[in-house]
Amino acid sequence: MRKKKKGIFMLVCMALLISLTACGQLELREAKPIEQGILKVGMNLQIPGMCYLSEETSKPEGFEVELAQMLADKMKLELEIVDTSEENLLKSLDGDLYDCVISAVALADWNETHYDHTTAYADLASVKEQTGITGEDTKIAVFTKKYNLMKDELETKLQMLRNDGSLKELSEKYFGKDITISEAK
Incomplete structure (x- = not known):
């Protein structure tokens, strides 16, 4: 049972990490000039x-x-x-x-x-x-x-x-x- 909970916890952590990474990439995907302004x-x-x-x-x-x-x-x-x-x-x-x-x-x-x-x-x-x-x-x-x-x-x-x-x-x-x-x- 502990292994199952640990596995679920790991999956949740990975899903959270993936979603945070995707949010970070969305920010990077903005149209930004080479030099600000x-x-x-x-x-x-x-x-x-x-x-x-x-x-x-x-x-x-x-x-x-x-x-x-x-x-x-x-x-x-x-x-x-x-x-x-x-x-x-x-x-x-x-x-x-x-x-x-x-x-x-x-x-x-x-x-x-x-x-x-x-x-x-x-x-x-x-x-x-x-x-x-x-x-x-x-x-x-x-x-x-x-x-x-x-x-x-x-x-x-x-x-x-x-x-x-x-x-x-x-x-x-x-x-x-x-x-x-x-x-x-």
């Missing part, structure tokens, strides 16, 4: 109209810069832009240098295979000459490291910007036309 965004600041350094102020400007600021504001975070070369944009996500990439990154097969992303929010096909973008893949999204819950948070905030017309206004400001993609497309 800051949305770090990787950008290649050499893309006309999209993300570039202003000649007058030497500060980042463009469609993607303002989009990043709007997303940070919606998430109640400060924005920090990390200027990165085109070849290191996505790779630096793996090194946890920033939370996401917002820099005219297309939904190319390799990008989609190796990184998570929001739904496409713009199609650069009609502004390729203005931006200097080349290649066939012209639909762009916000990219994150695989399995990063920030992607879901960014997706939610991006949808808010679609719904309230902010994304369309931003597009028209920089390109004179709407290059945004509604989620339904």
Whole structure:
């Protein structure tokens, strides 16, 4: 009888331990930025109209810069832009240098295979000459490291910007036309 009670006690303890561990993992599964209070965004600041350094102020400007600021504001975070070369944009996500990439990154097969992303929010096909973008893949999204819950948070905030017309206004400001993609497309 003592062995049976001891066995039941052990099972209860294990169940309690498992449930406490699961609670701890739920807390870890929150969408949290790399640095508390800051949305770090990787950008290649050499893309006309999209993300570039202003000649007058030497500060980042463009469609993607303002989009990043709007997303940070919606998430109640400060924005920090990390200027990165085109070849290191996505790779630096793996090194946890920033939370996401917002820099005219297309939904190319390799990008989609190796990184998570929001739904496409713009199609650069009609502004390729203005931006200097080349290649066939012209639909762009916000990219994150695989399995990063920030992607879901960014997706939610991006949808808010679609719904309230902010994304369309931003597009028209920089390109004179709407290059945004509604989620339904």
